Amino acid sequence: MSAVKGMNVFMKKALVVDDTKNIRALLTTCLEINDYKVTTAKSGQEAIGFLKMEKFDLVFLDIKMPEISGTTVFKKMREMGIDIPVIIMTAYATIKNAVECTKLGAVAYLQKPFTAEKVKSVLNEIFSIDDxxxxxxxxxxxxxxxxxxxxxxxxxxxxxxxxxxxxxxxxxxxxxxxxxxxxxxxxxxxxxxxxxxxxxxxxxxx
CATH class of the missing domain: 1.25.40.10 (Tetratricopeptide repeat domain)
Structure with a gap:
């Protein structure tokens, strides 16, 4: 058990924020295959709670969620001084959302529905840019x-x-x-x- 914990220290951590269970499950599988430790949140409020408690290397963030939108979560992250790569997920791409999220520093967009291959492609793309x-x-x-x-x-x-x-x-x-x-x-x-x-x-x- 202690060996597994030791390994997790070196794993990158991702937060997946989406109110749809299937999307959370798909992204968890994709990210774990790519050596990420994954935390999932089914609401914006839950996501903000996780972001206050621990540090993440990457966030997948759904824009359209009940109560607190992904855009509000994104703004809150920046107010908290959290400046990590954020990948926006949306089924309803609008120019307003795109402009707002680009200003906040979104590194990529995933148009729903998406496949596991598309997720891998986005990960490769954003981290090769960083390199x-x-x-x-x-x-x-x-x-x-x-x-x-x-x-x-x-x-x-x-x-x-x-x-x-x-x-x-x-x-x-x-x-x-x-x-x-x-x-x-x-x-x-x-x-x-x-x-x-x-x-x-x-x-x-x-």
Missing amino acids: DTNDLKDSLKHSTELIKYGNNEEAYEILKKALSIDPSSSEVYYLIGMIHEKRGDVKQANKFYETAERFDSLQEYQ
Whole structure:
């Protein structure tokens, strides 16, 4: 028994919030197969209670529920300072709901009815994005250090790979500009600085 408990410490924890029993059962099975420890809530109030008591790595949240809606639960999570990936589930996709949940930081949407394969696909999608984000951050940090100590060629190779992760990262273009400037190629440096500024402006606009 103690060995099982020890294993659970390292398992990711998911909260499934839906007033439909079949949906809770389907998601529990899908998540357990993918090494999650699953807690289920059949109402928004119950979900808020669980969120107050323990930490989760992921939430599947139904939007349309009696008494307290999924959107209200989502807002409450953010008020509580809980900033974890939330996957929205809905049979009634509306623009208003989509905009509201996107603003709150929903990472994905599951349109009901959905299959086990669709759940797995969404999990793969959101966590590969997280991996890429971490890779990009590491690349930027590493290449900045290399440039600082004059290892420009090595930094340049890392930054070229970083562009394949995020071709719109202004920081990557700025660092490549720095490398060209250190090489004495001012014209090429300015070209990359201008590109960095352009992507910065686009991000501000969005």
